[in-house]
Structure formats: structure tokens, C-alpha cells
Amino acid sequence: MAAFAPDLPAREIARCVRAGDLRAADVVESAFARIDATEPQVRAYLAKDREWAFARAGLVDDRVRGGKPVGPLAGVPVAVKDNICVDTMPCTAASRILEGWTPPYRATVVDRLLEADAIIIGKTNLDEFAMGSSTENSGYFPTRNPWDPSRVPGGSSGGSAAAVAAGSASVALGSDTGGSIRQPASLCGVVGMKPTYGLVSRFGLLAFASSLDQIGPLARDVDDAALVLEAIAGHDPLDSTSLPAAARKPLNGAAADGDGLPAGLRVGVPREYLEASVDEGVRRAVAAALDALRALGATTVDVSLPHTAYGIATYYILATAEASSNLARYDGVHYGRRAPGARDIVDLYSRSRGEGFGAEVKRRIFLGTFVLSSGYYDAYYLKGQRVRALIRDDFEKAFARCDVIAGPTSPVTAFRLGERTADPLKMYAADVFTVAQPLAGIPAISVPCGLADGLPVGLQLAGPPLADSLLLRVARAYESARGRFPGPPS
């Protein structure tokens, strides 16, 4: 096997491949060797494509040999969450309703990865249609946390987080609607970032809640996350909600802006986060991270996000409403599963959907249909939209007093499989610190900040709209002060 590579930073892989010191084909070979070694236990992948990966790697190696330029992710093995379309691989969103479907097009983020000469090695497991916080809602199988296979990797991007933690992908793409990148990153001890809404194109992402969904990177460190985000960010004419190019600052350059924290950085600590129910080990690790930020020269300031306690209620009203509409497209007519023997067209829709969707998806379609239905719309949906405005205003007021907001990503470390599946409300409670940022449209990043009883804890940093490069810089400064974060025990 090649001298490698799953454990090298992505930027190192790209640098070595560009310099001709490492062949992309050897990188891919070692990535698949790692997949073979870890997958029987972790099960992070729903699909893999060795042949395509080697073909792409060959093209990159040919260009290097020919003295031609290669992209910033040259030869980097990337895993893509299976709700993002790649036109050469099946795409299921972990739902039985899409079993066997290969999309006729690919997502803009996938085009951008390929333009950057990344090697897409497979599609990762998730909670069905990204609805869940543990990857146990996958219609195929649960993914296990590489730190402890009796525990969940978090969700919904649990496969992406587990693959990066296990070293079976160098970096990965996830999607975040209410914490689905940051929470699994926290539980698996990797970096995960939800960018500002509109920074990254959603074209080719199977929509869950369109006003919240955002694609972002998972990586083993902040610089790798920045490298991937830089590659995928930018305006896309195919997604009219993607922000104009002028709105965005260079992200990968954030690291080059200067080392360490910006002078006089004010870190807001919301008092509601301190009052919330948080595991003692998580509380300790996050407090130590705040100490580290102060030691780097930051000032911590007391701020308030008074509507924190209403976040989950608001999120589950609005996200399910949008989902009930978005998932109407899975109808047994255009693609995916069709139930046999239907009497008429409505029967065909209902039976195909009844057979194809899992319990959590049905639950959310039901709730979303209810809050949008005649007679309940004003009492639930409209109210949810009003509270959403209050949550956004909370952040606006807090950011008048601070530059970034810090706290835990998740109130708990990785929980055991089956521990929360019986009670949906208990599962939803895992999202307490991660639903408000998508509601406000602001960026947030989770960075590993220590262990509690041998399991990773994530520090979450959130910033105002388009403060993505500032967040990366602060996260990177914290990461340097923290030192190397251990990988999962092998």
C-alpha cells in the first residue's frame, strides 16, 4: 500500500499530488483499503464507486505528469452525503422510496468538487431524508460511531462524520437543516460547518426544508474544512437563493488573514446556554475551551438569546411544514418506488408513499401537513414564522455586543443506539443548540474541544451572516491552542 494518506490532511494530499510526490491513484487505493478495514464495523457508506474513483485519479495523475495544472483538492478522497446528487451513483437519501434510483444530473457542489480535482469515493448514510439526529432513521442500516460502536455517530450527516472520523474519507460533504452537520461532527470528534444560508448552492440537494437547508464540509481540522468550503461556495444561477458572488469573502484565505485571533475579539456566551440542561463533561470541556479563547486574547461577554427555549418548537413547526411540501414529489410516478396494484392515481401516490417512507418521515410529513392545514395554519405555521423573526432578532442584538457566540454544539456526547428512538421528543431535544442558527440563516461551526468519558465534545461558534471567514479564523486559532485532537481508539 502507498505511503499515505487517509491520515494526511487533505491540503497535504493535494500538495503532494500536485508536486508529483504522491499519486492520486495511490491515495484512492489507500482510502479504499481504509474503507475495507473500517466499514464492517462503522457502516458509513451507502454506495462506493472504486472504478470511477480510480478513473478520476488516473486523469489527475496524467495531468500532473503532463505538467498541467491541477485543482486545490487534487487527489483528495471525498465522501458525499447520500442526499446530494451524483449522476454516476445511486442516490437514496437513505429512503426505501428511492431505492435503486440514479439521478439524471448532479449537484453544483459535486461539479465544483470535480473541478477542484477531488475524488468522490462514495455516498454516505444519513437519517432518511436528513430527518434525525442519530442516523438510526436510515431506511437501510444504522451507522456506528468510530469512537464506540455501541453509540450513534449523531445525525443526520452521521455517515459523513463517521467516515471522516474513521479515516475512510479525507473530508466529506453534509447538509445541515437543524444541526445535521454540526451535531454529528461534535459526536464524532471532527470539524463540521454550516455556512451562511445562500453561500453554497443547493442545486442537486434533495430538499428537506428549503429555507433552512445548507450544504457544508466535515473535516478533521479547520483548514481542511475551509479548503472544501472555498471549493464549493459561490453563486449558482441554478439556485436563485444562492448569494451573489459579491457578497462573499474568500474563505480559504481566512487562515492567511493572520494567525491567531483578531485583536479585541469579543466572544459572547449566552446565559441561556449556561442555564440549559447540559452534561457535566460537556460543560467542563466547553468551559475549558472558553478559557483557551481568553488566553488567546479574546474577551468573553455575557449575552442573552431570550428565545432559545422556543427554538425546537419553532424549528419543528417550520421544518416539517416545508418538508411536507418538498416530499410531495416522491409520488411513485417520476422516479423511485411504485406500489403495485393501485386502483387509481391517488391510490398509487398513497400506497407508494406509505410503503416507501419510514416512521420518522411519515411523522414529520404528518406534523407539517397539520400545521399548514386549513384551520391550523395561523395557530401554528404563522406563529412559527413570527417566533423565527424573534430568534433572528435575538442574534442581531447579541452580535451588537460580540463578534462570535460560543457554546456547546450538543448538550450530550454520543448516546447509545436505541437510547432515544422510542420517544421522538427526546431525540428532538438533542438539537437544542443547533436549530436557532439555520432559523436565523447564520453560519456556525463545531470544533472538537475535548473528551468527556472518552467521547468527543464539540465547541460551537456562531457568527453574523457572512462571518464565515471570521468563524474559520477563530476556530483555527482555538484549534492551534488546543493542540492535536486524538482520533478514535483503534
Place this chain on the structure above:
Amino acid sequence: MKIDAALVDHLAALSRLALDAAEKARLAAELGAILEAVEKVNELDLEGVEPMVFPVPIENVFREDEPRGFCLERERALEGAPERTAEGFRVPRVLSEGA
């Protein structure tokens, strides 16, 4: 709020979800508990608060009506269809006899 069988049937029809009796019973119980939790928003005085629809200011995007960039050919679009004809998606009867 109490979720009765009639409301569950109504929502199942609106959602186009065929559910068996056990699923309906479970959904009725779960929906009741979830609604009780989300009704927390009723504690707030929302008088005069503008509903927030979208996280960033957006405006309509206009352009000339001509093909450009992404274009999905019919044959490619039909490839994933569970049942198809030469040029379309095949579905069972939409209108009943005599309609």
C-alpha cells in the same frame, strides 16, 4: 390538542399516505405529544411581530426565456420512471369511468 381518528384520516388523505391501523394509532398519540410540545410558542406575545419567511433578503430573478445551462433531455428524465411509455410517465386511470 386531542388528535382523534377523524383528524388522522383527514391528515393521511391530505398527505397521500396509506397507513395501517397500528400506524394511525401511533401517529395519533405521537402527534398529540409533539403538538403539546410545539404549543410552547403560545406562551409568547407575538402581537405586531412580522412573520419571517426566509433567512436572507431575496428578490425574484428574471431572465430572458431561452434555454441555457442546465437542460434535462426527455429520455434522461424518463430513465428513472417506474413505468413509462415511449414519451411519458405511465400512470393508472386518473378519471373514473364515465367521467
